[in-house]
Amino acid sequence: MHAPKEKKPNRKLRMQREMRGWSQKKVGLEIDTSKDMISRWETGERSPSPYYQAKLCTLFDRSAEELGFVVSSKQETTPSACTDRSFLMPDVDTQGVLPFISQAVSHGIITAVKELKELEEGRHLDARRRQFMQQALGATVASSLIPDTDILARLVRALKKPAGVDMSLLAHLELITKNNRQRFIRSQKSTLLLHDVSRHLEIITHLLESSPPEDANHLLCRFAAETSQLIGDILFNAGNNAQAERYYDVALQAAEECNHAVLHAVILGRKSFIPLYGGDAENALPLLQEARTQAAGTAADVVTAWMWAVEAEVQARLKNADGCQRALHQSERLIERGRSGEVSYTFADPSYSPFTQSHLLGYKGACFVRLQQPRKAQRFLNERLASMDETRIHKKSITLVDLATTFVQMDEVEAACKHVEQALAILEQTRSARVFQRVLAHRHQLERRKNTTHVKNLDARIESVLPSIQFQGAL
Numbered sequence: 001m002h003a004p005k006e007k008k009p010n011r012k013l014r015m016q017r018e019m020r021g022w023s024q025k026k027v028g029l030e031i032d033t034s035k036d037m038i039s040r041w042e043t044g045e046r047s048p049s050p051y052y053q054a055k056l057c058t059l060f061d062r063s064a065e066e067l068g069f070v071v072s073s074k075q076e077t078t079p080s081a082c083t084d085r086s087f088l089m090p091d092v093d094t095q096g097v098l099p100f101i102s103q104a105v106s107h108g109i110i111t112a113v114k115e116l117k118e119l120e121e122g123r124h125l126d127a128r129r130r131q132f133m134q135q136a137l138g139a140t141v142a143s144s145l146i147p148d149t150d151i152l153a154r155l156v157r158a159l160k161k162p163a164g165v166d167m168s169l170l171a172h173l174e175l176i177t178k179n180n181r182q183r184f185i186r187s188q189k190s191t192l193l194l195h196d197v198s199r200h201l202e203i204i205t206h207l208l209e210s211s212p213p214e215d216a217n218h219l220l221c222r223f224a225a226e227t228s229q230l231i232g233d234i235l236f237n238a239g240n241n242a243q244a245e246r247y248y249d250v251a252l253q254a255a256e257e258c259n260h261a262v263l264h265a266v267i268l269g270r271k272s273f274i275p276l277y278g279g280d281a282e283n284a285l286p287l288l289q290e291a292r293t294q295a296a297g298t299a300a301d302v303v304t305a306w307m308w309a310v311e312a313e314v315q316a317r318l319k320n321a322d323g324c325q326r327a328l329h330q331s332e333r334l335i336e337r338g339r340s341g342e343v344s345y346t347f348a349d350p351s352y353s354p355f356t357q358s359h360l361l362g363y364k365g366a367c368f369v370r371l372q373q374p375r376k377a378q379r380f381l382n383e384r385l386a387s388m389d390e391t392r393i394h395k396k397s398i399t400l401v402d403l404a405t406t407f408v409q410m411d412e413v414e415a416a417c418k419h420v421e422q423a424l425a426i427l428e429q430t431r432s433a434r435v436f437q438r439v440l441a442h443r444h445q446l447e448r449r450k451n452t453t454h455v456k457n458l459d460a461r462i463e464s465v466l467p468s469i470q471f472q473g474a475l
Contacts, residue, residue, distance in 0.1 A: 007044035012068035014042040016060045020186070020391055026351070031055040061183055152228075152250050170219050173207075176200055177223045181230055181345040185352055186391075194234055201227045218258050225254035226345050229267045239433035241274050248274075262303060262342040265294035269307050276310070277434075281317035288314065300341035305334035306355040309363040316370035324367050331360055358387040362395070366402050374406035381406070394435070397426040401438045408445045416446065417454040424465045436469045 017027055017038075024038040031052060040046040048056060053069050064070045180197050187193060204224050212220060228251035235244035248271040255264040268291035275283040288311045295304055312327035335357055346354060365381035368374070381403045388396055404419035420442055427436055443462065449455050 009044045010042050010047075010068040012066060013056070016062060016067060017042075020060075027056075027059070030059050030351075058179070061186075152246055156250060156253065167216075170216060173200075173204065173223055174219070177226050178345050178348065181226065182349050182352075184230055184233065185349060185354065194231070197227060197231055197234070201231065221254045221258035222260055222263065225251045225258065225260065225263055225267065228254060229263075229270060229344075229346075232267075233270060236270070236273060237432060237434050239437060241278060245271065245274055260342075260344075261294045262299045263344040265291040265299060265307070266303060266344040266346055268294065269310060272310060272314070276314055276317070281314045284314045285311070298342045300343050300347065301334040301337050301339040302353060302355050303341070303343055303347055305331045305360075306347075308334065309355070309360055312367050313363055313370070316367035319371070321371055324371065328360075328364060328367065331363070332357075335360060358384060358389075359395075361387065362399055362402075365399070369402050369405050369409075372409060374409040377406045378403065393426050394430050394432060397423040397430065397432070397435050398438065400426070401435065401442055404442055405445065408442065413446065413449050413452055414454050416442075417458045421458060421461055424461050427465055428468055431468050433469055436465075 017024070023035075024042070025035040028035045028038050032055075033052065037046070041048050041052075048069070053064060053067070056067055057064060060067060177200070180193065180200060183193055201224065204220055204227060208217065208220050208224065211217075228247045232244045232247035232251060235241075235247065248267055251267045252264060252271075255267055268287045272284040272287040272291070275281065275287075288307055291307050292304065295307070308327045308331035312324045312331065315321075315323035315327055335355070361380045361384035365377045365379075365384055368377035368380065381399055384399050385396065385403075388399070400419050400423040404416045404423070407413075407416035407419065420439055423435065423439060427439070439462065443455075443458065446455050446458070450459075
């Protein structure tokens with residue numbers, strides 16, 4: 001009589017779920033199965049089929065090995081649902097890609113893509129994958145990872161052309177475009193996405209250059225707008241304002257080509273961050289006002305509420321307390337009303353909203369910091385920290401720096417240094433150049449106390465974190 005097979009819990013699968021703060025029920029809903037089935041897979045009672053392995057790989061953005069489905073990536077002869085993802089179509093399981101490729105070939109669509117250097121040099125792809133991963137896992141991201149901006153000139157020309165593209169290929173491109181945005185929202189190291197996202201933009205540009213018919217051209221222009229904005233967001237977070245602005249400008253042109261007013265408005269709102277956080281808040285106002293005009297009547301309330309919150313911070317930086325309060329009131333009213341409407345992919349992920357009552361607390365705190373009302377700011381910032389999803393550590397680091405600034409304004413140096421050191425501990429994980437700039441601005445406010453023990457210790461801590469920051473031209 002055979003002894004029963006010993007159950008081996010899949011701790012890797014469970015860890016990926018718990019790292020995101022997701023319940024078993026949520027994972028089941030995401031991949032169309034039950035909470036009980038997720039539990040059985042995690043406890044080792046059962047193993048997911050190749051079909052569900054592929055879905056889990058896509059959901060968690062991890063390989064089969066990283067999710068505990070295969071013992072070692074060196075077992076090259078063992079087939080797996082998601083051991084090797086497409087280089088040209090990132091984050092999609094290869095079983096799902098093959099039908100699209102074969103269908104594209106049968107319709108002649110592959111001719112629009114095969115000029116790509118990656119396909120022409122296919123025998124070198126494995127070596128290039130390894131080379132990129134070695135670069136990505138280093139302490140900093142090399143400047144060569146900034147997308148080749150020649151693609152912008154080509155995209156601008158392609159947007160002006162009115163060619164057949166198979167609808168299944170367009171559906172696949174849409175899936176990747178949405179998935180890239182979700183990866184950015186959930187990622188703590190967004191610069192590592194640049195490679196995949198810039199390659200995706202190149203594919204879209206090649207298809208636009210093939211002069212697709214009007215309906216396909218319309219969709220491709222939207223994917224181009226969403227993807228260009230995403231690259232702009234990544235570059236802005238990495239501190240590269242000049243390159244970010246170039247991508248935002250092309251994204252605006254693409255959104256105009258596909259006549260998507262709300263997407264156009266969201267891009268304008270993101271572009272306003274460049275002057276807002278670059279010391280030129282006055283020039284952010286026209287962008288936000290145009291964004292609200294574009295979004296009027298069609299955008300979901302969450303989109304417009306976010307725009308009002310950004311304007312509130314602009315008004316606070318301009319020391320316009322009345323204008324700031326009016327903008328905060330408008331934002332809160334819209335969040336409470338919550339009317340549905342059109343959104344861009346930035347606001348489309350049902351599992352994560354980029355603007356909620358908790359986010360508004362952070363904006364309120366930031367506004368009162370700028371208005372030199374530290375006690376009021378502390379109340380909102382502490383509420384923000386208490387209500388914040390623990391997985392959003394990037395946002396937490398921003399809130400901690402704002403909170404530290406309130407203690408500087410109250411001349412409480414020890415408390416100020418304590419909070420900014422907590423932000424620096426998070427920065428060792430996120431490597432955000434943008435937040436590191438906030439830390440340096442905070443340190444400048446402490447200059448008159450530079451000889452105190454607390455500030456000297458802070459300087460040493462800043463110096464220790466510096467090598468891990470992904471600058472991308474931030475300073």
